[in-house]
Amino acid sequence: MTKPLPTGATIGILGGGQLGRMLSVAASRLGFKTCVFEPGGDCPASHVANYHFQASYDDTEALRKFGEAVDVITYEFENIPTSALDQLEALCEVRPNRRALTISQDRMNEKAFLQEIGLNVAPFMAVDTLEDMHKAVAEVGAPSILKTRTLGYDGKGQARLRDAGDADAAFAAMNGASAVLEGFVDFSCEISVIGARAADGQVACFDPGENVHRDGILDTTTVPASVPAALRTDAVLMAGRILNALDYVGVLGVELFVTPAGLIVNEIAPRVHNSGHWTQNGCVIDQFEQHIRAVAGWPLGDGSRHADVVMENLIGADMDKVPELSADPAVALHLYGKADAKTGRKMGHINRISPKT
Amino acid sequence: MTKPLPTGATIGILGGGQLGRMLSVAASRLGFKTCVFEPGGDCPASHVANYHFQASYDDTEALRKFGEAVDVITYEFENIPTSALDQLEALCEVRPNRRALTISQDRMNEKAFLQEIGLNVAPFMAVDTLEDMHKAVAEVGAPSILKTRTLGYDGKGQARLRDAGDADAAFAAMNGASAVLEGFVDFSCEISVIGARAADGQVACFDPGENVHRDGILDTTTVPASVPAALRTDAVLMAGRILNALDYVGVLGVELFVTPAGLIVNEIAPRVHNSGHWTQNGCVIDQFEQHIRAVAGWPLGDGSRHADVVMENLIGADMDKVPELSADPAVALHLYGKADAKTGRKMGHINRISPKT
Numbered sequence: 206m207t208k209p210l211p212t213g214a215t216i217g218i219l220g221g222g223q224l225g226r227m228l229s230v231a232a233s234r235l236g237f238k239t240c241v242f243e244p245g246g247d248c249p250a251s252h253v254a255n256y257h258f259q260a261s262y263d264d265t266e267a268l269r270k271f272g273e274a275v276d277v278i279t280y281e282f283e284n285i286p287t288s289a290l291d292q293l294e295a296l297c298e299v300r301p302n303r304r305a306l307t308i309s310q311d312r313m314n315e316k317a318f319l320q321e322i323g324l325n326v327a328p329f330m331a332v333d334t335l336e337d338m339h340k341a342v343a344e345v346g347a348p349s350i351l352k353t354r355t356l357g358y359d360g361k362g363q364a365r366l367r368d369a370g371d372a373d374a375a376f377a378a379m380n381g382a383s384a385v386l387e388g389f390v391d392f393s394c395e396i397s398v399i400g401a402r403a404a405d406g407q408v409a410c411f412d413p414g415e416n417v418h419r420d421g422i423l424d425t426t427t428v429p430a431s432v433p434a435a436l437r438t439d440a441v442l443m444a445g446r447i448l449n450a451l452d453y454v455g456v457l458g459v460e461l462f463v464t465p466a467g468l469i470v471n472e473i474a475p476r477v478h479n480s481g482h483w484t485q486n487g488c489v490i491d492q493f494e495q496h497i498r499a500v501a502g503w504p505l506g507d508g509s510r511h512a513d514v515v516m517e518n519l520i521g522a523d524m525d526k527v528p529e530l531s532a533d534p535a536v537a538l539h540l541y542g543k544a545d546a547k548t549g550r551k552m553g554h555i556n557r558i559s560p561k562t
Numbered sequence: 563m564t565k566p567l568p569t570g571a572t573i574g575i576l577g578g579g580q581l582g583r584m585l586s587v588a589a590s591r592l593g594f595k596t597c598v599f600e601p602g603g604d605c606p607a608s609h610v611a612n613y614h615f616q617a618s619y620d621d622t623e624a625l626r627k628f629g630e631a632v633d634v635i636t637y638e639f640e641n642i643p644t645s646a647l648d649q650l651e652a653l654c655e656v657r658p659n660r661r662a663l664t665i666s667q668d669r670m671n672e673k674a675f676l677q678e679i680g681l682n683v684a685p686f687m688a689v690d691t692l693e694d695m696h697k698a699v700a701e702v703g704a705p706s707i708l709k710t711r712t713l714g715y716d717g718k719g720q721a722r723l724r725d726a727g728d729a730d731a732a733f734a735a736m737n738g739a740s741a742v743l744e745g746f747v748d749f750s751c752e753i754s755v756i757g758a759r760a761a762d763g764q765v766a767c768f769d770p771g772e773n774v775h776r777d778g779i780l781d782t783t784t785v786p787a788s789v790p791a792a793l794r795t796d797a798v799l800m801a802g803r804i805l806n807a808l809d810y811v812g813v814l815g816v817e818l819f820v821t822p823a824g825l826i827v828n829e830i831a832p833r834v835h836n837s838g839h840w841t842q843n844g845c846v847i848d849q850f851e852q853h854i855r856a857v858a859g860w861p862l863g864d865g866s867r868h869a870d871v872v873m874e875n876l877i878g879a880d881m882d883k884v885p886e887l888s889a890d891p892a893v894a895l896h897l898y899g900k901a902d903a904k905t906g907r908k909m910g911h912i913n914r915i916s917p918k919t
Contacts, residue, residue: 540593
């Protein structure tokens with residue numbers, strides 16, 4: 206794929222959640238059609254996409270039809286089964302590329318990659334056996350946190366160690382999954398950068414946002430982040446380094462800890478990111494359109510910020526606040542069309558807008 | 563319909579063009595599903611709607627299914643056949659109401675209504691026969707413009723009279739359709755107000771924009787309009803008067819001529835309006851979401867403007883400029899996903915953004 210996709214082309218999206226929904230909307234704004242691949246029915250993205258392939262990731266016939274129906278493939282989540290990717294890549298270009306996926310699917314690969322390109326990460330060690338676990342605690346220390354190498358998100362697949370005595374329980378909590386012990390980082394806050402890289406190497410990053418989590422799930426992102434301007438610049442430069450090292454095409458989320466010794470990369474996500482939802486009301490071109498522009502081979506848009514924004518996730522019963530929020534003039538609502546407001550489920554978000562300071 | 567629609571409800575939209583497309587996207591942002599009724603296939607709105615009833619407006623079976631599938635009905639064009647409306651109104655509430663449609667479908671009704679509520683319109687007279695035509699030219703004078711009473715848009719169904727000698731030719735151009743002769747208004751510019759009224763009577767208007775037409779089709783809308791602040795306030799108050807007089811629910815476009823003697827109403831459109839597309843990048847809540855909020859019985863959003871904007875329509879071959887426009891950092895692109903860039907066809911628009919002055 207060397208030429209920009211013409212308007213009217215079809216963009217395939219793996220995953221039909223809220224990120225796929227907002228990607229579909231952004232694609233429609235540029236005149237693209239979208240085709241969503243998602244095993245679940247009545248998924249958020251299917252409401253706004255042209256087509257929905259409702260099939261499992263091991264349905265090779267459905268994957269073939271999907272791969273043949275679209276002009277480029279992107280994704281809203283990083284845990285796409287390898288066999289599905291193998292099949293799709295043979296049919297159609299997948300953006301961002303395989304390397305970004307391979308690295309971000311596995312916490313050990315991710316940390317090794319980040320160290321390799323000269324970025325700071327928390328001390329870490331792989332844990333496959335109870336013996337590894339004890340070695341890792343001796344090396345990395347405690348407090349620390351044990352995380353599965355793959356498939357963890359929103360605090361799932363994690364066990365905290367207050368001290369070395371928690372080691373056996375934490376190991377048991379992994380249920381035999383390969384894990385990584387990460388040293389505790391004494392950080393003052395977490396920030397994230399949403400970076401984008403076009404097919405021709407052009408890079409653009411949105412202003413770093415400051416993230417607050419609640420119960421392991423992102424609660425709010427605030428822009429501007431309350432950190433010195435120099436640190437914000439550092440964060441953007443680090444995101445740029447990651448994008449270039451991966452020869453990345455698309456939008457990437459980079460979470461960073463702010464520590465007295467500078468920035469430490471927590472993790473990267475090879476996709477649009479919850480902490481970038483503020484861009485929908487803070488910028489002319491949001492992270493979703495930026496991603497679509499990149500994967501379509503278009504130039505990136507201008508991501509400069511025109512407002513201060515606090516993004517708040519609406520999780521589970523937070524939906525009860527919608528009537529009140531809908532009457533608040535400073536609030537822009539974004540709801541995902543999910544039927545059941547289950548505990549811990551991301552149902553929507555709001556952006557609270559104020560003039561740029 | 564006395565209660566606000568809950569998120570997850572389905573909004574029916576009559577018409578599947580670009581306005582329906584952008585209404586669908588706005589509805590999705592609030593968690594609503596959309597169902598589009600449009601005879602044409604592969605229409606712009608069908609790309610982003612949950613369902614597309616592809617059927618003609620005299621297909622009573624399809625209309626019944628549509629009316630039963632949705633929780634409220636709105637429309638993107640005012641020329642909905644009366645028989646279809648009769649059937650749908652019996653099944654489901656239609657917003658904006660029938661009176662707004664009846665008035666705006668017929669230029670004579672519209673002008674009579676506007677005069678009745680004390681607003682200024684151009685001198686006018688109904689023309690059904692050649693005898694009427696000559697009377698009308700004697701009364702209204704020339705230059706003037708003869709327009710069909712119904713179904714005209716974008717300069718279609720109109721004939722200009724430079725002087726009384728053009729009367730017979732203009733009359734012949736109507737092909738027997740009932741028409742209205744409108745006196746020439748010596749205006750310095752045209753402005754328009756996009757007003758919204760909620761089910762509870764709350765009214766909110768966007769800043770008036772200044773419109774320039776080319777070949778009878780809207781070319782650009784600029785905000786702020788280059789008219790004195792007092793005139794902008796007048797325009798907004800006039801829009802408010804129209805909304806209240808019609809007991810209107812939804813967004814309404816009001817076109818006004820700026821003359822030395824003040825504002826003269828050119829026409830009203832009971833729907834989102836091309837001259838309101840700037841709101842997508844100039845406001846947190848755009849005209850499309852404002853309309854959806856109103857028809858869903860929600861409170862209106864804050865429509866205050868945070869940027870200066872020039873909206874430019876992309877018509878026909880203007881699509882050739884898309885690659886260049888996509889690289890311009892001050893430009894937000896909005897493309898409609900139409901397959902053929904025919905001459906005179908609205909294919910998309912751009913909003914050129916600059917800081918608010």
